[in-house]
Amino acid sequence: MDKTYYHHELHINVTFEKQIIRIKNDIYFWQFLNQNIEKRTRWLVQMIKTDYLDIFGTPLIIADQSFVLEIWGHVYIEYYMLKISHLLKLYNNKVLKRVSKSSQIIDCGEKEKDTNRRLWDILAPLEKIIAMLLPKYIAKSGLISRT
Numbered sequence: 001m002d003k004t005y006y007h008h009e010l011h012i013n014v015t016f017e018k019q020i021i022r023i024k025n026d027i028y029f030w031q032f033l034n035q036n037i038e039k040r041t042r043w044l045v046q047m048i049k050t051d052y053l054d055i056f057g058t059p060l061i062i063a064d065q066s067f068v069l070e071i072w073g074h075v076y077i078e079y080y081m082l083k084i085s086h087l088l089k090l091y092n093n094k095v096l097k098r099v100s101k102s103s104q105i106i107d108c109g110e111k112e113k114d115t116n117r118r119l120w121d122i123l124a125p126l127e128k129i130i131a132m133l134l135p136k137y138i139a140k141s142g143l144i145s146r147t
Contacts, residue, residue, distance in 0.1 A: 001055055005047055007032055007040065014048060016055050020109030021048055025075060026146050030139035033075060038131040041068045061110045065124035066117065070108050073120065076134060078103035082143040104146065 005012040013024040052060040085096045111117040
């Protein structure tokens with residue numbers, strides 16, 4: 001099932017499947033994360049978890065901090081890869097293309113469906129520290145334009 005969340009004029013597209021959700025990582029999502037990154041991500045996580053429960057009748061078994069960090073991990077790994085490649089003029093780099101392609105959809109799933117869940121669970125206690133290190137206004141960087 002697909003659902004669109006609206007935050008002011010921005011829209012975030014999410015697909016719901018049993019034990020996994022998929023967030024479209026496009027320019028609108030980057031604009032959503034331009035500021036108040038922690039607050040906005042937590043809002044989205046709560047909205048997704050509430051709707052997941054309504055749709056499937058069972059909770060999505062992902063800790064909030066782990067869920068938040070997985071979202072940030074996908075977005076900001078792509079951001080930094082694009083930033084570095086732009087600075088080094090590596091426009092046709094195969095690794096960059098692979099990271100960018102795999103980052104277009106952010107898959108967040110329960111541990112049975114998400115092979116990276118353990119990583120995000122381990123990093124979860126560092127959420128506040130990581131949040132302080134995240135750059136703001138990433139959408140203004142011009143690094144992605146996909147919609």
